[in-house]
Amino acid sequence: MSINSTVLAVIALSALVTVIPRILPFLLVRNLRLPDAVMKWLSFVPVCILTALVIENLLMQEESRLAIDWPILLILLPTAIIAYKYRSLSMTVVSGVLLMAIYRYIV
Amino acid sequence: MLTDSVGRSDSLTFVQGFRDCLPTLFGYISVGIAFGIVGTASNLSILEITLLSASVYAGAAQFAICALLLTGSPLSAIVFSAFIINLRNFLLSAALAPHFTKESFLHNIGVGVLMTDESFGVAATKLKQTGSLSAHWMHGLNLTAYLFWNVSCILGAVSGQWISDPEAWGLDFALPAMFLGLLFLQLEHVPSAKWKLYATLIICMIAAMLGLSLLFPTHVAVILATVIVxxxxxVLDK
Known part of the structure; x- marks a missing residue:
């Protein structure tokens, strides 16, 4: 068991800058009522950000070049069918990981 | 049979929060183990990996921190990267915070501290189903996720001495699969009158992500694309 002082500083400061955006909205919203337009805007955030996170996982940035991670895209398609058909998170993740493991074993 | 999607029960108790977390656990476990393995491969000790996952508690940022430590990046650059990568949590917290204004100050802090993409996704689905959220339900959801994440990271760190390549096991696919599953759960609750609007927004999101990723790092593109779309x-919603 060892710990490096630089690593410890990185961990402590990264934790601090991570927790601030997490709790700040909770502190702000308690003291003001948000206008309807803002509430409507926030209601679109889930679908938008989840789409963004799926796409982010498909992209590879290498030295200012943008590339698509084809194996991920290839396995994402059958996984999408499973997600649509079964509407179950665990089913989606387990079958997705299995499909990817099989793909990597074959290729 | 594995548990169904997010529970249909209307009760918002701590135990129900725990139950609603179960469908996401395989994702946390897969990614946590993968992180532990990568951490070990990046020359971090088990203690450092444990501290990192327990205090930063954010998958993508933890991977980035490992990669940057390995290349000997300066402290300021690593912390700034962690900040930018996790800035999207501001949007997640902002979207949920209005539903906790009746809860105490401490409950609000507690809900915010453990916010993740996945717990947000489950909470947003719950909100669409029941119309409200409670701090106790959210704590049940968050603490279960937090416990499993940390145990998985430590397990990965320990097993990293024997397994070197988490990708060969398909573990890297757990994250995109989880986000895809959460996206489908969100769309399930879109009223039919708004299907066209949501389809338009998703197409715009894909275009915005591709375009913005040419100019910015992808984690910045995530924030910008979400804000714009x-x-x-x-504007489009009448």
């Missing part, structure tokens, strides 16, 4: 949604 959610605004477009307000």
């Amino acid at each position: 959610a605004s477009l949604g307000v």
